[in-house]
Amino acid sequence: MSVSGLTHPHPVSPSLTRAWLTPLELGGLGAVWGASFMFMRIAAPAFGPLPLVELRLALGALVLMPFLWRARSSFGPGLWPKLALVGVLNSAIPFALFAWAARRAPAGVGAITNSMAVLFTALVAFLFYGERIGVKRAVALLTGFVGVVVLASGKAAGESIAWAAAAGTLAAFLYGIGANMVRRHLTGLPAAAVAAATLSCSALLMLPFAIATWPAEPIGVRPWLAAASLGMVCTGFAYAVYYRLIQRIGAARAVSVTYLVPLFAVAWAWLLLDEPLTPSMLIAGTLILGSVALGQPPAARKAT
Template sequence: MSTVPADPILQTPARDWRTGAELVALGAIWGGSFLFMRVAANDFGPFPMVATRLLFGSVILLPLLWRARASIRVSHLWKMLALGALSAAIPFTLFAWGAERAPAGIGAIANSMTVLFAALVAFVGFGEKIGTRKAIALVAGFVGVVILASGRTSGDNVALAALAGAAASFCYGLAANLIRKYLADIAPTAVAAGCLLGATILTAPLAALTWPEAPIPAKSWACVVALGVLSTGLAYAFYFRLIQRIGASRAATATYLVPLFGVAWAWMFLGEALTPSMALAGAIILGSVIFSQKSKG
């Protein structure tokens, strides 16, 4: 899921059936990332899976970084490296760690907290007004995470996986604010490419040290390649294309569909059940995010 600010809006069509279809497609692709992680996590391990994912995603987006090279200074590179840790390396690893221990839907649902965490960080760290609506949504969202963490699936407690997902979402929210503050003078597509490349550099040594000794099955390789190419590289490029056409706020509605597709794909392809606690937590978290984005009028 993306955490960088928006490019200026190029055009905003009043009614465009393609926009709805593209938003659904993006939600489906991002939701699929939790399925891919769930399949490959045990064979790869967190760091090797994340580094491989980042490598493939970076290769897809490198042309966007090259295109913006004239506007990038040395100070930007250090910032991209640091923010690559917060926006990709750390949250991707937390989600991968959780995928080893809990159903794919757990991470997908926890991921929905990103929007609320971004608002919380903006309020606490940058003095932005949060408003009554977002404050209520934050409280509701945290209640949803508590319910998600307290649930059990097939007799296993998923608390740690749910908390890892919430921590990853907090990283996304923190990174979004820091990127807006420190990298606003670069095209967002270049920021996304640079942060992914920085995250790849950071995770590569850890991947090399923890690379599994046993051969990795072809199915897991296919999932990680799809995770990098489809759910990271192409999805980011697709997302920014939407931002340029319809604006950031409308494009962000794709994230509302991530938990729905994450749970649906896991049920369809892995046979993972939607438990009552997951359904309740998902409804509360998703509802709180949508509520926080509604206009007061």
């Protein structure tokens, strides 16, 4: 999941909120987004990547639809092509890549590569929009890439996870592109409403592909429950909580949830799916999360 793609135009001072609420919500959000990789591991083999992504997009959009309905006057006809493009780059394709990877590698692999989205956002801004990247972020990117190489060199159950790591890294890069597009073309709009609009567009665009690849065999209750949880809880509900956090404490502090997602993903998969934490995952996770911490601006690092 991308946690850096949308911002709120009017952050509210965190002093207005009880001190315990923010850590509780950040921890809960990290746990929910970490669980999304476990749910993909359960549901992807039964549904296949594209049908699972369709369910995730549609259910997530359904949960967030009240936000879009409330702000519908701000979404003119000329805005929808941009929303559709952002939806494809920031939701549909990354979700499909992570679902594809979930069939081939432990849940922690997707979660670890997902955390690179924060660094890729800075890289895309540097490559395509002329923003300065700075020495620290350059070092952070290099460290993160080393972490990806270490991760890709590992094995799970005796099989290489290189392609799964590559898919997750590409998804994180697309999140970086989507985040920059949102910042430059969709600023000033309510973030949760933008999320509902982009998810809805993605769901409509993915629908023919999901129908064409829908599995012929019956799908069990467990994959259905995992898919429903992935869409309604890990996408719709989690996005709503995240945008509420951005509104209350600002994007720099809210993005600190990035550090928690891989930890929870590995923990959930270990507890409930009996997936081990391999040495390559441990080393790669340390390198990548360290690079994300190093690449944060000073205000964000102080907030975490």
